[in-house]
Amino acid sequence: MKIAFFVGEFPLLSESFILNQLTGLIDRGHEVFIYSLYGKPSNLSKLHPNVEKYQLIERTYYCPKIPKNYLLRLLKGIGLVLANFPKSPLMLLQLINIFKYGKQAASLNLLYQAIPLIGQAASYDIIHCQFGTYGLSGRVFRQLGLIQGKIVTTFRGKDISRDIKKYGDNLYEQLFQEGEYFFTNCEFFRQRVLKLGCDENKIVVHGSGIDCNKFSFTPRNLAAGEHIKIATIGRLTEKKGIKYCIEAIAQVVKDYPHLEYNIIGDGNLKEDLEQLIENLNLQSVVKLLGSKQQKEIIDILNQSHLFIATSITAKDGDQDAPVNTLKEAMAMGLPVISTWHGGIPELVEDGVSGFLVGEGDSEAIAQSLLYLIEHPENWTQMGHAGRTRVEKKYNMQHLNDELVKIYQHLL
Secondary structure: OOEEEEEOOOOOOOHHHHHHHHHHHHOOOEEEEEEEOOOOOOOOOOOOOOHEEEEEEEEEEEEEOOOOOHHHHHHHHHHHHHOOOOOOOHHHHHHHOHHHHHHHHHOOOHHHHHHHHHOOOOEEEEEEEEEHHHHHHHHHHHHOOEEEEEEEEOOHHHHHHHHHHHHHOOHHHHHHHHOOEEEEEEEEHHHHHOOOOHHHEEEEEEOOOOOOOOOOOOOOOOOOOOOOOEEEEEOOHHHHHHHHHHHHHHOOOOOOEEEEEEEEEEOOOHHHHHHHHOOOOOOOOOOEEEEOOOOHHHHHHHOOOOOEOOOOOOOOOOOOOOHEEEEHHHHOOOOOEEEEOOOHOOOOOOOOOOEEOOOHHHHHHHHHHHHHHHHHHHHHHHHHHHHHHHHHHHHHHHHHHHHHHHHHHHH
């Protein structure tokens, strides 16, 4: 099969779930083409090793970067129209038709995203849009004849939470009618998509998988005199709730001062979190390690005893599905602490593989940490339960086999 993926910036370390599908399809002998609708990330110094191994950059068509400043966006857009006008003048006029395509056209997103498709008449068996908002673009491009193929859209979180709050319940109405099939990465979001009007016969839960072979299980135990090492992996954004983890550590360290808390990731809240760490006098305990490659992450998790990932609903409505970092930690045998949030309870079984607490509840996070620290004899059992759960529901190989079968059924 010839399969086109519509994604945002590519490649991103935080979107390993997309890489896992891409490489799985290539391993199964299919042709994969990638359309990066928001261009290359500004920093390509840290890449997942599979990006190079599978030569994914060479398979990627990059749209021009869209300036945040609208005047600059408009000026650059005029240049794009002039440069591509001889190829397809009528098509370019359609892409900026605000009467037909509203905000998509007025924002110039359609114009920028369509540039790699102008004059190509690209045809694929499947066009897999990796967030609902990219499905909106795919629908328009197919309608205009820029691309051909059956449209499959995966809803992953912000597209069915934040974007619905921002743009309204009718955002995906036409996509539901014209798209051939839909995935969500958890039942929580599937129910939300159904409430918005999607045909229940056109949508299934298809989780984001991990390669369990790369995350080896190790029983966790605490040697005499050993520092307790706790880890978190996630973007430094409001939705990840890292602020509350740091506040919880401040409570726990009063009784157990020999702690190490390592936070892997980067984001817009870095300075705020640095200030919080300083205010709580935790500089010797809490470390912001920045973004790391997969091998570095595995090394840190191998040295850790416990894992925290306490997502919250952001002020803009953004919510999480079962996050891959939790799956990776559980696969490696770490007891986890997370939240009653979004699709996470479909992954973490409270009291079995770890604990779930209320969103933004620093006190409850601290109490769960204290329990785990004081009962290391439970770590191995919890770790085994987590590994079993991940292998059963989120094994990348099984999920990629399932994905191919669904594609073939659609054809």
